[in-house]
Amino acid sequence: MKKLTTLLLLVFFSTQLFAQKTETVAATPPMGWNSWNKFGCNVSEKLIKEMADAMVNSGMADAGYQYIVIDDCWQVGRDSAGNIIPDPKRFPDGMKALADYIHSRGLKFGIYSCAGSMTCQKRPGSRGYQFQDARQYAAWGVDYLKYDWCYNEGQNAEAAYKTMSDALKATGRPIVFSICEWGSNKPWEWGKGIGNLWRTTGDIFDSFKGTLNWGGKGVLDIIDLNADLWKYAGPGHWNDPDMLEVGNGGMTDEEYKTHFSMWCMLAAPLMAGNDLRSMDDETKKILTNEEIIQVDQDALGEQGFRFIDYGDQEIWVKFLQNDELAVCFLNRADTPWNVNYDWAKVGIGHAKHYVSFSDKKYDLRDLWQHKAIGNTGKNLTADIPAHGVLMLRLTPEKK
Numbered sequence: 389m390k391k392l393t394t395l396l397l398l399v400f401f402s403t404q405l406f407a408q409k410t411e412t413v414a415a416t417p418p419m420g421w422n423s424w425n426k427f428g429c430n431v432s433e434k435l436i437k438e439m440a441d442a443m444v445n446s447g448m449a450d451a452g453y454q455y456i457v458i459d460d461c462w463q464v465g466r467d468s469a470g471n472i473i474p475d476p477k478r479f480p481d482g483m484k485a486l487a488d489y490i491h492s493r494g495l496k497f498g499i500y501s502c503a504g505s506m507t508c509q510k511r512p513g514s515r516g517y518q519f520q521d522a523r524q525y526a527a528w529g530v531d532y533l534k535y536d537w538c539y540n541e542g543q544n545a546e547a548a549y550k551t552m553s554d555a556l557k558a559t560g561r562p563i564v565f566s567i568c569e570w571g572s573n574k575p576w577e578w579g580k581g582i583g584n585l586w587r588t589t590g591d592i593f594d595s596f597k598g599t600l601n602w603g604g605k606g607v608l609d610i611i612d613l614n615a616d617l618w619k620y621a622g623p624g625h626w627n628d629p630d631m632l633e634v635g636n637g638g639m640t641d642e643e644y645k646t647h648f649s650m651w652c653m654l655a656a657p658l659m660a661g662n663d664l665r666s667m668d669d670e671t672k673k674i675l676t677n678e679e680i681i682q683v684d685q686d687a688l689g690e691q692g693f694r695f696i697d698y699g700d701q702e703i704w705v706k707f708l709q710n711d712e713l714a715v716c717f718l719n720r721a722d723t724p725w726n727v728n729y730d731w732a733k734v735g736i737g738h739a740k741h742y743v744s745f746s747d748k749k750y751d752l753r754d755l756w757q758h759k760a761i762g763n764t765g766k767n768l769t770a771d772i773p774a775h776g777v778l779m780l781r782l783t784p785e786k787k
């Protein structure tokens with residue numbers, strides 16, 4: 389009897405532990421840096437270490453950025469036993485030493501592979517080697533895997549991602565699993581429990597709007613493709629509208645503020661994609677705006693939704709914990725928007741939450757100006773520049 393009780397207790401505690409582990413991986417959207425947007429295939433141990441240093445020295449780590457992720461092109465082949473070989477010229481000390489370095493800076497280490505036979509840049513993919521690769525990553529100390537979809541040879545996406553997910557779980561190491569099949573097979577419908585985030589669209593390119601012939605999409609185009617997906621996001625499983633372009637030079641600072649604000653409204657993973665070693669002040673200010681980041685990282689884990697669509701002007705809402713909410717006035721137009729908004733006219737809500745401003749007053753805080761700007765008791769008036777936002781946090785007024 390005593391033995392049975394001990395056994396039952398053991399089973400109980402180990403399931404509790406396991407539940408804790410799976411819940412805490414990406415409980416809020418992961419934040420970090422990824423090499424692809426700025427450096428493409430030009431990755432090396434030197435670059436990655438410098439980026440880890442810059443993440444700490446620039447204040448990005450203090451603002452919550454954590455993962456340093458090497459995207460495509462770190463791998464060159466497999467040895468006779470099938471083990472993946474990192475490029476010996478670019479990573480002379482190997483991945484374990486690099487992971488140790490990143491960990492010694494208080495950061496986490498991410499890597500990239502592909503569900504197909506080759507990665508998008510024709511490096512060896514993980515098809516047929518999923519468990520072997522996962523074991524290798526865990527032995528190196530990998531904390532995050534981005535897993536692509538090139539050369540997939542007609543596999544079923546859900547099954548392919550589940551295989552790698554199982555392989556990662558089998559290692560016993562908590563590893564964030566980033567599904568990157570570009571939204572082709574509606575991963576929001578099956579990704580929960582398999583991965584922690586899933587790309588919803590083709591690749592971002594450094595532009596406010598537009599879609600290129602290879603599928604590259606600007607900020608507004610990506611926002612539109614994510615607008616109806618809010619109900620699929622939650623703690624541990626996020627829609628991923630792709631990595632940030634803030635600081636890469638293709639947009640104005642106003643547009644980068646909009647890009648960043650809207651990613652936070654979308655509860656998006658925040659993976660910086662610029663050169664952290666040489667950020668100008670404005671780029672740093674955008675990427676480390678903690679009041680905006682708090683909206684993204686809110687523990688309730690709700691993704692924002694498009695509440696009002698006036699055409700070129702939109703109002704987005706994200707419900708936050710403690711009855712607070714973030715409201716973002718988005719001006720897509722090429723001309724300023726002179727807002728005059730009557731809060732009392734219409735309540736804000738969806739199936740899960742509802743707020744009526746005629747019953748209750750909220751204090752307003754402007755998250756870019758970092759100041760209080762009154763309350764919902766009177767009309768909001770503001771001039772929002774072309775391609776700009778007004779991003780507010782609403783807090784119930786204390787009686």
Ligand code: GAL
Nearest residue numbers: 424459460508509536568591
């Ligand atoms: C794409 C992916 C990009 C980047 C690239 C590397 O499929 O969407 O984010 O990882 O492959 O080749």
